[in-house]
Ligand SMILES: Nc1nc2c(ncn2[C@@H]2O[C@H](COP(=O)(O)OP(=O)(O)OP(=O)(O)O)[C@@H](O)[C@H]2O)c(=O)[nH]1
């Protein structure tokens with residue numbers, strides 16, 4: 001049976017590990033700052049007879065290369081290519097949280113936005129127009145309260161639709177200045193020639209224009225890993241013919 005991998009991305013303290021625990025029945029550390037996730041935990045669950053693997057990424061404010069956490073979260077989304085990335089946002093500070101959501105949407109269209117801490121938002125009298133957000137972002141947007149496990153069924157429904165390819169989101173494209181857009185136009189086709197559909201060409205072009213050296217190193221490592229696999233396959237084939 002087909003199984004899917006999903007990643008949880010988001011700012012620190014948005015309830016990713018709380019959601020992870022609710023889904024997997026595991027006990028990842030949660031808590032205010034002291035509960036910060038430092039390494040990516042993996043867990044498993046089933047939804048509608050479909051097996052899922054879920055990865056709880058460290059919380060970050062961006063996915064550039066400012067820290068090991070950011071590099072780890074970025075590399076997971078880009079190179080491990082999860083079937084769906086859930087971006088977990090804090091309903092009580094959407095404006096700040098949306099920054100990371102937009103960064104993820106530049107990297108992949110297989111994303112679902114999950115607005116968590118809705119109980120807290122309600123308590124503070126914050127109202128969120130989910131339909132409008134979903135329309136603007138171009139990806140399914142679901143409101144939940146991870147701590148009281150509210151809204152999780154609807155979230156998984158949307159995750160399954162995206163994972164299975166039944167729903168192909170068309171996320172918002174952020175337009176940069178004319179100068180940058182011109183440079184992207186030149187770079188993007190070259191990046192696409194090199195990596196095909198394996199890596200998101202526009203996003204890579206943008207990161208190259210920003211001179212993201214850490215990303216270049218990660219790409220080199222990724223290419224080398226690919227080569228090793230190809231070499232291994234060569235050795236295995238050689239072994240097989242030598243045996244006959
Ligand atoms: N009121 C309320 N609190 C929540 C909810 N979900 C999580 N929390 C609380 O928010 C705090 C942070 O939750 P975590 O799950 O540790 O957050 P995280 O995103 O994993 O944090 P990092 O690992 O630092 O990235 C904890 O105190 C949780 O109990 C929710 O739906 N409602």
Ligand SMILES: [Mg+2]
Pocket residue numbers: 016017018029030035036037056059
């Ligand atoms: Mg955590």
